[in-house]
Amino acid sequence: MTKPDFEKEKERAALHAVGMVSDGMWVGLGSGSTIAYAVRALGERVACGLDIQAVPTSRKTRELAASVGIPLRDLPDATHLDLTIDGADECDPRLDLIKGGGGALLHEKIVASASRRLVIIVDSRKPVPRLLHAFPLPVEVIPLAIGVVSFRLRALGAGVTLRRLPDGTPFVTDEGNRILDLTFVEPPEPTELARSLEAIPGLVEHGLFLGMTSTLVIGRNSGADVEIRGSAGVGEVCS
Numbered sequence: 001m002t003k004p005d006f007e008k009e010k011e012r013a014a015l016h017a018v019g020m021v022s023d024g025m026w027v028g029l030g031s032g033s034t035i036a037y038a039v040r041a042l043g044e045r046v047a048c049g050l051d052i053q054a055v056p057t058s059r060k061t062r063e064l065a066a067s068v069g070i071p072l073r074d075l076p077d078a079t080h081l082d083l084t085i086d087g088a089d090e091c092d093p094r095l096d097l098i099k100g101g102g103g104a105l106l107h108e109k110i111v112a113s114a115s116r117r118l119v120i121i122v123d124s125r126k127p128v129p130r131l132l133h134a135f136p137l138p139v140e141v142i143p144l145a146i147g148v149v150s151f152r153l154r155a156l157g158a159g160v161t162l163r164r165l166p167d168g169t170p171f172v173t174d175e176g177n178r179i180l181d182l183t184f185v186e187p188p189e190p191t192e193l194a195r196s197l198e199a200i201p202g203l204v205e206h207g208l209f210l211g212m213t214s215t216l217v218i219g220r221n222s223g224a225d226v227e228i229r230g231s232a233g234v235g236e237v238c239s
């Protein structure tokens, strides 16, 4: 059996999602390696005359989008968006997600929450039967609350790890916060966990995106290019 080409899957999912964008839209751009394919493809459509405004969710996405000529708006300028394209670390059959593997969950959740449609693009490794059984759940915490928040997270049954860079220094988010990665020996129900996390002062946001996804696009290697879950919808493609 041939080994799956996950980069090909990401690209196929990204191309499909970019086909859903049409003239006049305000488009949210997520973060991560899968989104990079979408940003480059969107840049090609902009070069062909597609007229959009885009709101990036991280410094990295902003830089890439600017480099391919996508017109950009800042998050404070946005009130609502037509469509957001983003990646995910895990997605379950209800299209609920874990996000934040790259540490961009706070801006991503604000943009997703302001979007009429959230289109999630993933490769075939991301769909799982249940969340919280494999990928650690990222939460963003203000630096001075790290001790207090960690204590309360452990009381909820979580294993807590401060995310660090390869040189050992703490990872710092675009908002100057820290990321704690949570693991569970006995994974809780995501909705209940989300409620508990939202009640902890100093915990700014968590990576559970529940009930937000409109469409999940899974890139495939063989057969059809993509598998769609949730609502479909394809716009024009630049030739």
Ligand SMILES: O=C[C@H](O)[C@H](O)[C@H](O)COP(=O)(O)O
Binding pocket: 030, 031, 032, 033, 034, 035, 086, 087, 088, 089, 099, 100, 101, 102, 103, 104, 105, 108
């Ligand atoms: O913080 C990062 C984001 O939530 C990403 O969308 C997520 O980690 C997926 O990234 P990738 O496409 O690189 O797997």
